[in-house]
Amino acid sequence: MDRIELASFMDGLRETVSKATPEQCLEPMSGTVTQVRGFQSIARFGDVETLVDEPTVFGGTGTAPNPAEIALAGLGASIQVTMLCYAAHLSIDATDIVVKLAGALDARGFFDMSPDVPVGFYEVTADVTYKGSASEAQVAQLLDYVNRCCPVLAVFRQPMQVKLSMRQVP
Template sequence: MLDTVKNARVNGLDLVALGETVEAIQADASKALVTFDVTTKWSGQTRSETTVDGYTLGGERIERSHKIVADEPFELLGSDGAPNPQELLMAAFNACIMVGYVAGASLKGINLESVEIKTNGQLDLRGFLGLSDAVAPGYEAIDYQVRIKGDGSREEFEEIHQTVMKTSPNYFNISRPIRVNGSMQLG
Protein backbone atom coordinates (compact mmCIF):
# COMPACT_ATOMS: atom_id res chain seq x y z
CA MET A 1 0.00 0.00 0.00
CA LEU A 2 2.80 2.42 0.91
CA ASP A 3 4.65 1.67 -2.34
CA THR A 4 1.86 3.27 -4.35
CA VAL A 5 2.12 6.59 -2.56
CA LYS A 6 5.89 7.24 -2.50
CA ASN A 7 6.79 10.89 -1.98
CA ALA A 8 3.19 11.64 -1.04
CA ARG A 9 1.76 13.84 1.67
CA VAL A 10 -1.92 13.21 2.29
CA ASN A 11 -3.94 15.02 4.97
CA GLY A 12 -0.66 16.49 6.22
CA LEU A 13 0.93 13.08 6.87
CA ASP A 14 4.32 12.28 5.34
CA LEU A 15 3.68 8.81 3.94
CA VAL A 16 7.34 8.35 2.98
CA ALA A 17 8.38 8.84 6.62
CA LEU A 18 5.63 6.45 7.69
CA GLY A 19 6.88 3.87 5.19
CA GLU A 20 10.45 4.26 6.47
CA THR A 21 9.26 3.74 10.05
CA VAL A 22 7.33 0.61 9.08
CA GLU A 23 10.37 -0.76 7.21
CA ALA A 24 12.69 -0.05 10.16
CA ILE A 25 10.32 -1.86 12.55
CA GLN A 26 9.96 -4.80 10.16
CA ALA A 27 13.76 -5.09 10.03
CA ASP A 28 14.23 -4.77 13.82
CA ALA A 29 11.26 -5.47 16.12
CA SER A 30 13.01 -3.74 19.06
CA LYS A 31 12.42 -0.43 17.25
CA ALA A 32 8.66 -0.96 17.76
CA LEU A 33 8.82 -0.74 21.55
CA VAL A 34 7.63 2.57 22.96
CA THR A 35 7.31 3.44 26.64
CA PHE A 36 5.30 6.44 27.78
CA ASP A 37 5.46 7.76 31.31
CA VAL A 38 3.97 10.73 33.09
CA THR A 39 4.17 12.20 36.60
CA THR A 40 1.09 13.69 38.24
CA LYS A 41 1.18 15.93 41.32
CA TRP A 42 -1.67 17.20 43.43
CA SER A 43 -1.97 20.99 43.29
CA GLY A 44 -4.79 21.56 45.80
CA GLN A 45 -8.48 20.79 46.11
CA THR A 46 -9.32 18.41 43.22
CA ARG A 47 -6.72 19.87 40.85
CA SER A 48 -3.69 17.96 39.58
CA GLU A 49 -0.93 18.70 37.11
CA THR A 50 0.67 16.02 35.00
CA THR A 51 4.10 16.49 33.49
CA VAL A 52 5.14 14.74 30.30
CA ASP A 53 8.91 14.96 29.99
CA GLY A 54 9.60 12.42 27.30
CA TYR A 55 9.21 8.85 26.15
CA THR A 56 11.42 5.98 24.99
CA LEU A 57 11.19 4.70 21.41
CA GLY A 58 13.25 1.71 20.30
CA GLY A 59 15.51 2.12 23.34
CA GLU A 60 16.16 5.83 22.66
CA ARG A 61 14.93 8.49 25.11
CA ILE A 62 13.18 11.39 23.38
CA GLU A 63 12.73 14.50 25.51
CA ARG A 64 9.62 16.63 25.32
CA SER A 65 7.80 18.93 27.71
CA HIS A 66 4.05 19.16 28.19
CA LYS A 67 1.72 19.84 31.10
CA ILE A 68 -1.79 18.44 31.46
CA VAL A 69 -4.07 19.96 34.08
CA ALA A 70 -7.12 18.22 35.51
CA ASP A 71 -9.80 19.48 37.88
CA GLU A 72 -13.38 18.69 38.78
CA PRO A 73 -16.39 20.93 38.11
CA PHE A 74 -17.80 23.00 40.97
CA GLU A 75 -20.61 20.50 41.50
CA LEU A 76 -18.06 17.73 42.13
CA LEU A 77 -16.07 19.83 44.65
CA GLY A 78 -13.55 21.25 42.20
CA SER A 79 -12.78 24.74 40.96
CA ASP A 80 -13.73 23.93 37.33
CA GLY A 81 -10.31 25.12 36.17
CA ALA A 82 -9.70 22.29 33.70
CA PRO A 83 -11.31 19.16 32.24
CA ASN A 84 -11.89 16.40 34.75
CA PRO A 85 -10.16 13.00 34.52
CA GLN A 86 -13.16 11.39 32.79
CA GLU A 87 -13.17 14.08 30.12
CA LEU A 88 -9.41 13.66 29.68
CA LEU A 89 -9.88 9.89 29.36
CA MET A 90 -12.40 10.42 26.56
CA ALA A 91 -10.20 13.09 24.97
CA ALA A 92 -7.25 10.68 24.98
CA PHE A 93 -9.42 7.96 23.47
CA ASN A 94 -10.72 10.31 20.76
CA ALA A 95 -7.27 11.69 19.96
CA CYS A 96 -5.82 8.19 19.58
CA ILE A 97 -8.53 6.88 17.28
CA MET A 98 -8.45 10.18 15.35
CA VAL A 99 -4.86 9.37 14.36
CA GLY A 100 -6.09 6.02 13.07
CA TYR A 101 -8.84 7.53 10.92
CA VAL A 102 -6.52 10.18 9.44
CA ALA A 103 -3.67 7.73 8.84
CA GLY A 104 -6.03 5.14 7.37
CA ALA A 105 -7.54 7.65 4.98
CA SER A 106 -4.10 8.99 4.04
CA LEU A 107 -2.75 5.51 3.25
CA LYS A 108 -5.71 5.01 0.90
CA GLY A 109 -5.10 8.40 -0.75
CA ILE A 110 -8.39 9.75 0.61
CA ASN A 111 -8.41 13.51 1.15
CA LEU A 112 -10.38 14.39 4.27
CA GLU A 113 -12.57 17.45 4.70
CA SER A 114 -13.44 16.77 8.33
CA VAL A 115 -13.36 14.17 11.07
CA GLU A 116 -15.32 14.57 14.31
CA ILE A 117 -15.58 12.05 17.14
CA LYS A 118 -18.17 12.47 19.88
CA THR A 119 -17.79 10.24 22.92
CA ASN A 120 -19.89 9.90 26.06
CA GLY A 121 -20.31 7.65 29.03
CA GLN A 122 -22.40 7.65 32.19
CA LEU A 123 -21.04 7.04 35.69
CA ASP A 124 -22.99 6.32 38.86
CA LEU A 125 -21.26 8.29 41.63
CA ARG A 126 -22.47 5.77 44.23
CA GLY A 127 -19.64 3.48 43.08
CA PHE A 128 -16.94 6.18 43.28
CA LEU A 129 -18.21 7.38 46.67
CA GLY A 130 -18.27 3.82 48.05
CA LEU A 131 -21.99 4.01 48.77
CA SER A 132 -22.83 0.71 47.09
CA ASP A 133 -20.70 -2.34 46.35
CA ALA A 134 -23.30 -3.25 43.73
CA VAL A 135 -22.46 -0.16 41.65
CA ALA A 136 -19.31 -0.07 39.52
CA PRO A 137 -17.05 2.94 40.14
CA GLY A 138 -16.49 3.34 36.40
CA TYR A 139 -18.22 3.10 33.07
CA GLU A 140 -20.27 0.09 32.09
CA ALA A 141 -20.16 1.37 28.48
CA ILE A 142 -18.71 4.21 26.45
CA ASP A 143 -20.39 5.24 23.21
CA TYR A 144 -18.74 7.10 20.38
CA GLN A 145 -19.77 8.30 16.96
CA VAL A 146 -17.40 9.22 14.15
CA ARG A 147 -18.46 11.73 11.51
CA ILE A 148 -16.03 11.62 8.63
CA LYS A 149 -16.17 13.45 5.31
CA GLY A 150 -13.81 13.14 2.38
CA ASP A 151 -13.45 11.83 -1.14
CA GLY A 152 -13.51 8.14 -0.10
CA SER A 153 -16.33 5.68 -0.64
CA ARG A 154 -18.58 4.33 2.10
CA GLU A 155 -16.80 0.98 1.79
CA GLU A 156 -13.35 2.58 2.18
CA PHE A 157 -14.46 4.48 5.27
CA GLU A 158 -16.00 1.32 6.76
CA GLU A 159 -12.72 -0.53 6.18
CA ILE A 160 -10.82 2.30 7.91
CA HIS A 161 -13.30 2.17 10.81
CA GLN A 162 -12.78 -1.59 11.25
CA THR A 163 -8.99 -1.15 11.08
CA VAL A 164 -9.06 1.58 13.74
CA MET A 165 -11.04 -0.67 16.08
CA LYS A 166 -8.53 -3.45 15.45
CA THR A 167 -5.29 -1.43 15.79
CA SER A 168 -5.84 1.66 18.00
CA PRO A 169 -3.92 1.44 21.31
CA ASN A 170 -6.52 3.42 23.26
CA TYR A 171 -9.43 1.54 21.70
CA PHE A 172 -7.68 -1.61 22.92
CA ASN A 173 -6.95 -0.10 26.34
CA ILE A 174 -10.51 1.01 26.96
CA SER A 175 -12.34 -1.92 25.38
CA ARG A 176 -10.43 -4.71 27.17
CA PRO A 177 -9.17 -5.24 30.70
CA ILE A 178 -5.50 -4.41 31.13
CA ARG A 179 -3.35 -5.28 34.10
CA VAL A 180 -2.63 -2.27 36.31
CA ASN A 181 0.17 -2.75 38.84
CA GLY A 182 -0.04 -0.25 41.69
CA SER A 183 2.30 0.41 44.58
CA MET A 184 2.51 3.09 47.26
CA GLN A 185 5.35 4.77 49.11
CA LEU A 186 5.03 7.05 52.12
CA GLY A 187 6.88 10.32 52.33
Template sequence: MATQTKPIITMKMGGEADTHALTKMKVRDLSISTDEPVERGGTNTAPSPTETMLASLIGCTNVITQKIAAKHGIDVLGLKIDVTAQLDRRGVSLEDEIKVPFPEIDLNIELTTRGDDTDVAVLQMDLSKYCPISKILRESGTKINESWTISRP
Protein backbone atom coordinates in the same frame (compact mmCIF):
# COMPACT_ATOMS: atom_id res chain seq x y z
CA MET B 1 18.15 1.62 4.80
CA ALA B 2 14.92 2.37 6.64
CA THR B 3 15.09 3.23 10.31
CA GLN B 4 13.55 0.57 12.52
CA THR B 5 11.25 1.76 15.29
CA LYS B 6 11.11 -0.05 18.59
CA PRO B 7 7.88 -2.02 19.05
CA ILE B 8 7.72 -1.23 22.79
CA ILE B 9 8.57 2.23 24.11
CA THR B 10 8.76 3.58 27.64
CA MET B 11 6.50 6.52 28.40
CA LYS B 12 7.07 8.67 31.48
CA MET B 13 4.86 11.24 33.11
CA GLY B 14 4.83 12.86 36.53
CA GLY B 15 2.27 14.73 38.55
CA GLU B 16 1.87 16.69 41.75
CA ALA B 17 -1.29 17.27 43.75
CA ASP B 18 -1.87 21.01 44.21
CA THR B 19 -5.11 20.31 46.08
CA HIS B 20 -7.26 17.27 46.73
CA ALA B 21 -8.85 17.82 43.28
CA LEU B 22 -6.22 19.61 41.15
CA THR B 23 -3.30 17.63 39.77
CA LYS B 24 -0.60 19.26 37.62
CA MET B 25 1.37 16.95 35.36
CA LYS B 26 4.31 17.12 32.98
CA VAL B 27 4.86 14.99 29.91
CA ARG B 28 7.64 15.69 27.41
CA ASP B 29 7.87 19.52 27.46
CA LEU B 30 4.15 19.99 28.11
CA SER B 31 2.09 20.77 31.20
CA ILE B 32 -1.40 19.38 31.69
CA SER B 33 -3.84 19.33 34.58
CA THR B 34 -6.92 17.56 35.83
CA ASP B 35 -9.40 19.11 38.23
CA GLU B 36 -12.93 18.59 39.47
CA PRO B 37 -15.92 20.89 39.04
CA VAL B 38 -16.71 23.30 41.88
CA GLU B 39 -19.70 21.19 42.96
CA ARG B 40 -17.29 18.29 43.61
CA GLY B 41 -14.81 20.42 45.55
CA GLY B 42 -12.53 21.42 42.69
CA THR B 43 -11.80 24.74 41.04
CA ASN B 44 -13.00 23.77 37.54
CA THR B 45 -9.71 24.79 35.90
CA ALA B 46 -9.27 21.59 33.87
CA PRO B 47 -11.19 18.49 32.83
CA SER B 48 -11.70 15.78 35.44
CA PRO B 49 -9.67 12.56 35.16
CA THR B 50 -12.69 10.71 33.75
CA GLU B 51 -13.32 13.50 31.23
CA THR B 52 -9.65 13.29 30.28
CA MET B 53 -10.10 9.57 29.53
CA LEU B 54 -12.92 10.44 27.13
CA ALA B 55 -10.83 13.23 25.59
CA SER B 56 -8.10 10.64 25.03
CA LEU B 57 -10.58 8.43 23.19
CA ILE B 58 -11.53 11.34 20.92
CA GLY B 59 -7.89 12.24 20.27
CA CYS B 60 -6.91 8.63 19.64
CA THR B 61 -9.85 8.19 17.26
CA ASN B 62 -8.63 11.18 15.26
CA VAL B 63 -4.96 10.17 15.15
CA ILE B 64 -5.55 6.51 14.29
CA THR B 65 -8.25 7.28 11.70
CA GLN B 66 -5.89 9.74 10.01
CA LYS B 67 -3.01 7.22 10.07
CA ILE B 68 -5.18 4.48 8.58
CA ALA B 69 -6.42 6.87 5.90
CA ALA B 70 -2.87 7.93 5.01
CA LYS B 71 -1.71 4.31 4.85
CA HIS B 72 -4.50 3.42 2.41
CA GLY B 73 -4.51 6.67 0.42
CA ILE B 74 -7.96 7.70 1.66
CA ASP B 75 -8.69 11.44 1.71
CA VAL B 76 -10.02 12.71 5.04
CA LEU B 77 -11.46 16.13 4.29
CA GLY B 78 -13.18 16.55 7.64
CA LEU B 79 -13.48 14.59 10.87
CA LYS B 80 -15.68 15.43 13.84
CA ILE B 81 -15.85 13.16 16.87
CA ASP B 82 -18.32 13.31 19.75
CA VAL B 83 -18.59 11.06 22.78
CA THR B 84 -21.45 10.44 25.19
CA ALA B 85 -20.54 8.11 28.04
CA GLN B 86 -22.31 6.40 30.89
CA LEU B 87 -20.17 6.54 34.07
CA ASP B 88 -20.95 4.36 37.07
CA ARG B 89 -20.18 6.91 39.79
CA ARG B 90 -20.28 4.40 42.63
CA GLY B 91 -16.55 3.80 42.18
CA VAL B 92 -15.38 7.42 42.16
CA SER B 93 -17.69 8.21 45.10
CA LEU B 94 -16.19 5.25 47.03
CA GLU B 95 -19.57 3.54 47.42
CA ASP B 96 -18.61 0.27 45.73
CA GLU B 97 -15.79 -1.28 43.74
CA ILE B 98 -16.81 -1.06 40.10
CA LYS B 99 -15.45 -3.51 37.54
CA VAL B 100 -16.48 -1.42 34.51
CA PRO B 101 -16.54 2.32 35.31
CA PHE B 102 -17.78 3.22 31.80
CA PRO B 103 -20.39 0.56 30.96
CA GLU B 104 -21.28 2.18 27.64
CA ILE B 105 -19.86 4.87 25.36
CA ASP B 106 -21.46 6.27 22.21
CA LEU B 107 -18.70 7.29 19.80
CA ASN B 108 -20.12 9.41 16.97
CA ILE B 109 -17.80 10.00 14.03
CA GLU B 110 -18.65 12.40 11.21
CA LEU B 111 -16.32 11.83 8.28
CA THR B 112 -16.08 13.86 5.10
CA THR B 113 -14.17 11.96 2.44
CA ARG B 114 -13.90 11.34 -1.28
CA GLY B 115 -13.36 7.68 -0.45
CA ASP B 116 -15.91 5.07 -1.47
CA ASP B 117 -17.79 2.64 0.79
CA THR B 118 -14.90 0.15 0.67
CA ASP B 119 -12.49 2.85 1.91
CA VAL B 120 -14.85 3.77 4.74
CA ALA B 121 -15.16 0.10 5.72
CA VAL B 122 -11.35 -0.10 6.03
CA LEU B 123 -11.34 2.92 8.36
CA GLN B 124 -14.15 1.48 10.47
CA MET B 125 -12.60 -1.97 10.75
CA ASP B 126 -9.05 -0.83 11.46
CA LEU B 127 -9.95 1.88 13.99
CA SER B 128 -11.07 -0.63 16.62
CA LYS B 129 -7.98 -2.76 15.91
CA TYR B 130 -5.42 0.01 16.38
CA CYS B 131 -6.70 2.72 18.76
CA PRO B 132 -5.05 1.88 22.11
CA ILE B 133 -7.53 3.90 24.18
CA SER B 134 -10.47 2.12 22.54
CA LYS B 135 -8.77 -1.23 23.16
CA ILE B 136 -8.20 -0.45 26.86
CA LEU B 137 -11.84 0.56 27.31
CA ARG B 138 -13.22 -2.44 25.39
CA GLU B 139 -10.96 -4.87 27.26
CA SER B 140 -12.23 -3.45 30.57
CA GLY B 141 -15.77 -4.38 29.50
CA THR B 142 -16.96 -1.05 28.08
CA LYS B 143 -19.38 -1.35 25.19
CA ILE B 144 -18.43 1.24 22.57
CA ASN B 145 -21.20 2.00 20.10
CA GLU B 146 -19.57 3.49 17.01
CA SER B 147 -21.83 5.51 14.75
CA TRP B 148 -20.38 6.83 11.50
CA THR B 149 -21.96 9.57 9.41
CA ILE B 150 -20.30 9.83 6.02
CA SER B 151 -20.53 12.80 3.70
CA ARG B 152 -18.86 13.37 0.38
CA PRO B 153 -18.11 16.70 -1.30
Protein backbone atom coordinates in the same frame (compact mmCIF):
# COMPACT_ATOMS: atom_id res chain seq x y z
CA MET C 1 1.56 17.43 7.16
CA ASP C 2 -0.71 16.85 4.17
CA ARG C 3 -2.15 13.45 3.21
CA ILE C 4 0.69 12.63 0.79
CA GLU C 5 3.37 13.50 3.38
CA LEU C 6 1.49 11.56 6.07
CA ALA C 7 1.19 8.51 3.81
CA SER C 8 4.91 8.63 3.06
CA PHE C 9 5.71 9.09 6.76
CA MET C 10 3.45 6.16 7.72
CA ASP C 11 4.98 3.93 5.02
CA GLY C 12 8.44 4.74 6.37
CA LEU C 13 7.40 3.93 9.93
CA ARG C 14 5.73 0.67 8.83
CA GLU C 15 8.95 -0.33 7.02
CA THR C 16 11.06 0.46 10.09
CA VAL C 17 8.72 -1.47 12.41
CA SER C 18 8.63 -4.46 10.05
CA LYS C 19 12.42 -4.84 10.40
CA ALA C 20 12.69 -4.06 14.12
CA THR C 21 12.88 -6.43 17.05
CA PRO C 22 9.89 -6.54 19.43
CA GLU C 23 11.93 -4.54 21.98
CA GLN C 24 12.66 -1.84 19.40
CA CYS C 25 8.93 -1.49 18.69
CA LEU C 26 8.05 -0.48 22.24
CA GLU C 27 7.15 3.17 22.78
CA PRO C 28 7.77 3.86 26.48
CA MET C 29 5.67 6.56 28.07
CA SER C 30 5.81 8.03 31.54
CA GLY C 31 4.63 11.10 33.32
CA THR C 32 3.79 12.58 36.68
CA VAL C 33 0.55 13.97 38.05
CA THR C 34 1.09 16.37 40.95
CA GLN C 35 -1.57 17.83 43.22
CA VAL C 36 -1.65 21.64 42.99
CA ARG C 37 -4.45 22.37 45.46
CA GLY C 38 -7.64 20.57 46.35
CA PHE C 39 -8.58 18.31 43.44
CA GLN C 40 -6.62 20.35 40.92
CA SER C 41 -3.44 18.76 39.58
CA ILE C 42 -0.92 19.14 36.80
CA ALA C 43 -0.07 16.21 34.54
CA ARG C 44 3.43 16.38 33.04
CA PHE C 45 4.52 14.13 30.20
CA GLY C 46 7.81 15.19 28.70
CA ASP C 47 7.75 18.95 28.18
CA VAL C 48 3.93 19.09 28.04
CA GLU C 49 1.71 20.05 30.97
CA THR C 50 -2.03 19.61 31.24
CA LEU C 51 -4.22 20.90 34.04
CA VAL C 52 -6.70 18.39 35.53
CA ASP C 53 -9.50 19.28 37.95
CA GLU C 54 -12.90 18.20 39.18
CA PRO C 55 -16.12 20.11 38.58
CA THR C 56 -17.33 22.41 41.36
CA VAL C 57 -20.22 20.04 42.11
CA PHE C 58 -17.59 17.43 43.06
CA GLY C 59 -15.43 19.82 45.11
CA GLY C 60 -13.07 21.05 42.41
CA THR C 61 -12.65 24.47 40.88
CA GLY C 62 -14.02 23.46 37.49
CA THR C 63 -11.04 25.04 35.70
CA ALA C 64 -9.99 22.01 33.68
CA PRO C 65 -11.29 18.67 32.43
CA ASN C 66 -11.69 16.00 35.09
CA PRO C 67 -9.69 12.75 34.91
CA ALA C 68 -12.51 10.85 33.16
CA GLU C 69 -12.81 13.62 30.58
CA ILE C 70 -9.04 13.48 30.03
CA ALA C 71 -9.40 9.74 29.41
CA LEU C 72 -12.18 10.42 26.87
CA ALA C 73 -10.03 13.11 25.23
CA GLY C 74 -7.20 10.60 24.88
CA LEU C 75 -9.61 8.12 23.31
CA GLY C 76 -10.98 10.68 20.86
CA ALA C 77 -7.54 11.93 19.86
CA SER C 78 -6.28 8.37 19.39
CA ILE C 79 -9.27 7.47 17.19
CA GLN C 80 -8.63 10.62 15.16
CA VAL C 81 -4.91 9.94 14.72
CA THR C 82 -5.49 6.28 13.84
CA MET C 83 -8.12 7.24 11.29
CA LEU C 84 -5.91 9.94 9.75
CA CYS C 85 -2.92 7.62 9.50
CA TYR C 86 -4.85 4.74 7.93
CA ALA C 87 -6.78 7.05 5.61
CA ALA C 88 -3.45 8.37 4.33
CA HIS C 89 -1.91 4.88 4.12
CA LEU C 90 -4.91 3.54 2.17
CA SER C 91 -5.37 6.71 0.04
CA ILE C 92 -8.86 7.26 1.45
CA ASP C 93 -10.19 10.82 1.31
CA ALA C 94 -11.13 11.57 4.93
CA THR C 95 -10.12 14.86 6.57
CA ASP C 96 -11.35 17.33 9.20
CA ILE C 97 -12.12 14.47 11.57
CA VAL C 98 -14.21 15.23 14.65
CA VAL C 99 -14.81 12.63 17.35
CA LYS C 100 -17.73 13.34 19.66
CA LEU C 101 -17.56 11.26 22.85
CA ALA C 102 -20.05 10.55 25.59
CA GLY C 103 -20.10 8.38 28.68
CA ALA C 104 -21.40 8.53 32.22
CA LEU C 105 -19.90 7.66 35.57
CA ASP C 106 -22.19 6.47 38.37
CA ALA C 107 -21.19 8.12 41.67
CA ARG C 108 -22.41 5.02 43.55
CA GLY C 109 -19.44 3.13 42.08
CA PHE C 110 -16.94 5.76 43.24
CA PHE C 111 -18.42 5.75 46.74
CA ASP C 112 -18.42 1.91 46.86
CA MET C 113 -22.15 1.79 47.55
CA SER C 114 -23.02 -1.27 45.47
CA PRO C 115 -20.96 -4.14 44.11
CA ASP C 116 -23.26 -4.14 41.06
CA VAL C 117 -22.33 -0.60 40.03
CA PRO C 118 -19.10 -0.24 38.05
CA VAL C 119 -16.57 2.33 39.16
CA GLY C 120 -15.85 3.50 35.62
CA PHE C 121 -17.85 4.05 32.48
CA TYR C 122 -20.66 1.60 31.66
CA GLU C 123 -20.18 2.39 28.02
CA VAL C 124 -18.66 5.08 25.88
CA THR C 125 -19.98 6.24 22.52
CA ALA C 126 -17.68 7.75 19.93
CA ASP C 127 -19.35 9.38 16.93
CA VAL C 128 -16.87 10.24 14.18
CA THR C 129 -17.58 12.75 11.44
CA TYR C 130 -15.24 13.69 8.61
CA LYS C 131 -15.11 15.46 5.28
CA GLY C 132 -14.16 13.65 2.13
CA SER C 133 -15.31 11.41 -0.68
CA ALA C 134 -14.68 7.98 0.87
CA SER C 135 -16.97 5.23 -0.39
CA GLU C 136 -19.02 3.04 1.98
CA ALA C 137 -16.50 0.22 1.48
CA GLN C 138 -13.59 2.53 2.31
CA VAL C 139 -15.34 3.82 5.43
CA ALA C 140 -15.95 0.22 6.55
CA GLN C 141 -12.27 -0.57 5.92
CA LEU C 142 -11.19 2.50 7.89
CA LEU C 143 -13.53 1.64 10.76
CA ASP C 144 -12.10 -1.88 10.81
CA TYR C 145 -8.54 -0.52 11.10
CA VAL C 146 -9.56 1.91 13.86
CA ASN C 147 -11.27 -0.92 15.77
CA ARG C 148 -8.21 -3.18 15.44
CA CYS C 149 -5.31 -0.73 15.63
CA CYS C 150 -6.28 2.24 17.81
CA PRO C 151 -4.11 1.95 20.95
CA VAL C 152 -6.26 3.96 23.35
CA LEU C 153 -9.41 2.23 22.12
CA ALA C 154 -7.67 -1.01 23.12
CA VAL C 155 -6.97 0.45 26.59
CA PHE C 156 -10.70 1.07 27.03
CA ARG C 157 -11.72 -2.35 25.69
CA GLN C 158 -9.09 -4.75 26.98
CA PRO C 159 -8.38 -5.44 30.61
CA MET C 160 -4.78 -4.92 31.63
CA GLN C 161 -2.75 -5.16 34.76
CA VAL C 162 -2.07 -1.87 36.53
CA LYS C 163 0.52 -2.11 39.28
CA LEU C 164 -0.52 0.44 41.89
CA SER C 165 1.78 1.14 44.84
CA MET C 166 1.72 3.75 47.56
CA ARG C 167 4.39 5.03 49.92
CA GLN C 168 4.70 7.87 52.35
CA VAL C 169 7.50 10.38 51.79
CA PRO C 170 9.05 12.75 54.32
